[in-house]
Amino acid sequence: MGSLGQLPIWGSKPCIMGIDEAGRGPVLGPMVYGCLYCASSYQKTLSTLQFADSKTLKEEKREELFEELKTNESIGWAVDVIDPRDLSAKMLKKNKINLNEISHNSAIGLVRKTLDLGVLLTEVYVDTVGDPEKYRVKLSEIFPAIKFVVAKKADSLYPVVSGASIVAKVTRDRALRDWVLDESAENMQRNFGSGYPGDPETKAWLDNHKHAVFGFPTLVRFSWGTCNAYSKDSVDVVWEADADEDESNGRASKRQVKLTDIGFTGVKRKSEDIESSGKGRCKFFQARKLELLAQF
Amino acid sequence: MERSNNGISGTIDLNGSIPPSMAVDLTGKVHQLPCCIKFNGPSDVSHYFKPKSTGVIVDGLSVEEAYFRGRKLQGTTVAIPHGYSGFVLGKKMSDAKSKRSKEDSSCWETKAKFQNITLWNHDSLPSENDASLRAFHLFSVATALHQPVSVEDLEAASIDQELEL
Known part of the structure; x- marks a missing residue:
């Protein structure tokens, strides 16, 4: 999902991009990678748009800002929604893929997709996952023509990353809100809470939806340590x-x-x-x- | 089937106490998973286990996918070859008449039948080289071994032998 199926007029001029993620920590629901890009010349205007780290904004404000940036023709955006089933499956494969690698691949995918659209990306700002320098080298090797800035808390340092964090966070919240449960058992509730393991509402939901044989509904990330606490209540499964x-x-x-x-x-x-x-x-x-x- | 003394103990009554036409038909509901679930008993499988067709075809097998305990499974549904059936066996119910059969734990009877089975792999696409699918090879081997030899077969075989000599 994203803003445009075609190259914007300003896309052939040098552009910057920000990349951020939402829903990396939660034990349930999708993880969303979001990116926002614009012409380098638009940077100054961008910093006046009140984008801030999405976590510091109230939900209504985030929704409002997302709707605004969607109508802004000087801004492009895209998201990669990683299904909890895919997250669990990849992390529990015979050759396990860890969450950092899944995150890196998602960010790489967003850059590639935007380049394929024809956007002339020259600078990309990324909120780090793992060691910033190693991540920067990895990205630079794949895209030698792009200057990467990989930093901790990039979402509060660079407006273009703040914008990306809003895109990611709003998409994640909506995806969870509209989630259609695979399971057809009776008494399935939708009060997931935030999905963070520490959230009492999420804890209560997990307690009410554990299943001795199946574990949990597929909304849950089985590969999360949080799920191990419930394994004593369930049937042993040997793979x-x-x-x-x-x-x-x-x-x-x-x-x-x-x-x-x-x-x-x-x-x-x-x-x-x-x-x-x-x-x-x-x-x-x-x-x-x-x-x-x-x-x- | 009668109990013989050649090292085999246990009997299977494929007709059982219920007539074959009345046996529960589990066709389309039998799955072989690539894991050991340490549980015997009923579970709400159809509410939690949701195989979906992928549209992908490998070795002529149409691939389905499903998730179990966070793992991605890829599988395919195959028919039990013509002339054969799948059976779910259970310990024969002991009736009041024969006390002996109560202790007899090696009498089995049909509880249900099925005409196809879905074979699941963890992480790999189904293939005609999967051991479970290759198990069906036994049927043609068994046919070859047990088919009565006709006069024509013997003649043909001896002609072949002579030609080789």
Whole structure:
């Protein structure tokens, strides 16, 4: 989603862009990356538009500013809404992608999309995720023609980033407000609260919507540490991806594998919960996970 | 099926106490997940587990996606090959008449039937090389092994052998 499907008239002049995120910390709902861009020559006017760090503004003021900037023809904007299902799935993949990488990729995607539109980006201001200098080098290597300024609290330092933070925050709030739950179970409530793990309303919602088998509705980011506190109430689920990890990590589990290899069967390997070893079976059956069951 | 002495213990009664036509049909509702859920019992699956078609086709298999416990699953629904059926088995109900069957834990009977199954992978697209799909290869092997040999087959085989010699 964004302002324009086509290149604005001022887009072929040198432009600046700000990038900021909303909903990185919450345990539920989407994470939104937003960007705002304009001609470098418009910078002075931009700083008179009362954009401030979106967190310091009241919700109504943010909504108002967003509606204003949408009608401003000297400003372009775009958002990348990352679904909580995607966040969880990526962070729980066999080859896990951490939140910093997901964030970086989203910001990179916004820059690329704007460049593809034909906008001549010369300077991009980014609120940092992780180490600012490493992040700046990463971005500069991908886009050598652009000067990147990566800083902590960039949203309160640069008006163009403040604007981006408003775009991101309003989009995130609306997405959560309008969220259509996947689940069709009865008594599903929509009082999510802010989504921050510390918010009493969010805590109460999580308590009321936990499920012994399914965990939570897919609005929840299962990869968040907050969810672990609820795992004692739910059924154990063992994944092959996790079993592999246990085996390749700790030394203790490596030793267990060796012991079983030389015939010590007393130590049960985790993966045996998922599939039997296939020892002694013909290769044809092993490869097809088939086993003759004589005692049942 | 009668209990034999050749190391096999346990019986399966595919007809069970209910006539086959009355057996619960679970076609379209049987899923094989790439994880072990340490729970046996009913759960509101249809309210929480929502497979969606992706429109993607791999190896002629139409790909579906779903989420479980925050993991993305990719799967495909395959028909049980013609002439075969899927069965959900349960311990045979012990009736009052035979006290013995109460302790007998190895008598199984059909609780439900199904004609397709959805096989799910974590993180990888379904493929004809997936072990679960390849398990169906057994059916053609079994047919080849158990089909009575006809006179023509024997003749053809001996002609082949002679030609090789």
